[in-house]
Amino acid sequence: MTLVRLTLRNLAGNAFRSWTVFLCALVVAGLTLSATLILRGAESSLRLALKRLGADIVVVPQGAEAKVETALLMGTPATAWMPAGNVGKLATTPGVAVASPQLYLASLSNASCCSASEMFVVALDPANDFTITPWLKQRLGSDLRLGEVVGGARVFTPPGERYIKLYGYHLTLKGNLEPTGTGLDQTMFLTFETAQAVAKGSKTLAEKPLTIPADSVSAILVNVRPEADPRLVARRIKQDLAGVSAIPSLDLFQTFRRQMSGVLRAVIALMGITWALAVGFIALVFSMAANERRREIGVLRALGAPRTYVFQSLLAEAAILALGGGGVGLCLSLLAIYLFRNLLVVSLGIPFLLPSVPSLLLVVSGGLAVALTTVTLAALIPVYRISCQEPALAMRE
């Protein structure tokens, strides 16, 4: 009888033991993959959002930092206002290369004049915008015109309609940005001119008019000169301009990052406990199986099977169960995370983006390696002890 055949027969012979080890490997691999994917997905989503913003410094009204960060991260509408004169002052601050103002608006909640309820809307100045306009020129070959908008990955024109309604004003969706997994995916971008036209039209077309305070902006995105240090420039902006807060992009989303590191610690602790429990449980199952199969192994040895053959056959059982359980666990957790990714974002309040295929394969291989190591390690001592025993002694007991 070959080693593989003997192993498979032994696996089929004790369904309880096989299923127990299979489930332990499934849980360990599935948990490892889920935790890694969620944490890495949140991190890569943050990185992409920062890259999409493209600014070295974000200047917001003092006290509105958290509100603006939440808006950019989760797409929750925020309004904050500061004098538009700050844009000119910023442009002359030493170290500043470009200063681009933005208006933060929101669609109405559950109103027939707005296609989407409480959607975060960002108005840009195409003359000096460096976030969306370069992408637009490259992709569409033109700037945004009056009545045209660009949406995040999850912004769409309602089915059966040609326009997106905002305060009763009809807007044409010119394109969608690549997904980032953050609130930017649910954000609509338009020009200052369009925003003013929407505000003007809303007085007659909307259930409630859109108010944009005169000579005000919500935030100013700043790019510094190549030789300048963004942190130093941000400090200088805070000193020179009253009532504003300048956040270097490296310090953006700090509250969220702190929250994530807390989650990371909890997840590592949970994984450690699960791993230790799984190792203990599998070791117990294999010890019980070793005791139960003393005579069987003794007979095998008496028939001439060498010690290494017994050792290999028992370890092969553990490895097959680990790979099977681990594989199923990885597939299930991957499927669950893919299907429930939007629920994760909404319920956990974290941005999330699935990693690229190569890094996904790397994580999956890692999960399989963890399952294999866990089961093999747990089974090693009982398997070694049973394969070392004398055949005569084993058969007599």
Added chain:
Amino acid sequence: MKIIGILIMALAVLIAVVPIFYNCQHDGKALTLANGMKVPMKCFWTAMAAIATAVPLFGIGLLQMFSRQKETRRALGALGGVLGVMAIALPTVLIGACMHPDASCNLVMKPALIFMGILTLGLGVASMALPQKLAGQPA
């Protein structure tokens, strides 16, 4: 230990129950017609159809638990697999869910039906392919 039969019954219960609590009708949303009449959105009908899929699936799980013959187990596994495919097709191809990506039918009902459908299909295939002893059936 008739694992597969028990798992299929558990999945059948979930396929019937989850959509009931995660459709737009349950959240108090409905389509308003031009005459002012309110009608349920299509995710509600998906939820109803899911119940119709879950009932025979539960029966298959029950029969699977008590089936002694390999042929019966295989036939039940194939039927279970077909109903699993139906559970996947209801929110994706046959009826569908609402357009809004953040509606509860899109966040929970649709992914849950697809996930449970795939699990049911997997269990159906497993009950056809696994050796009698591993499937927890008397030989």
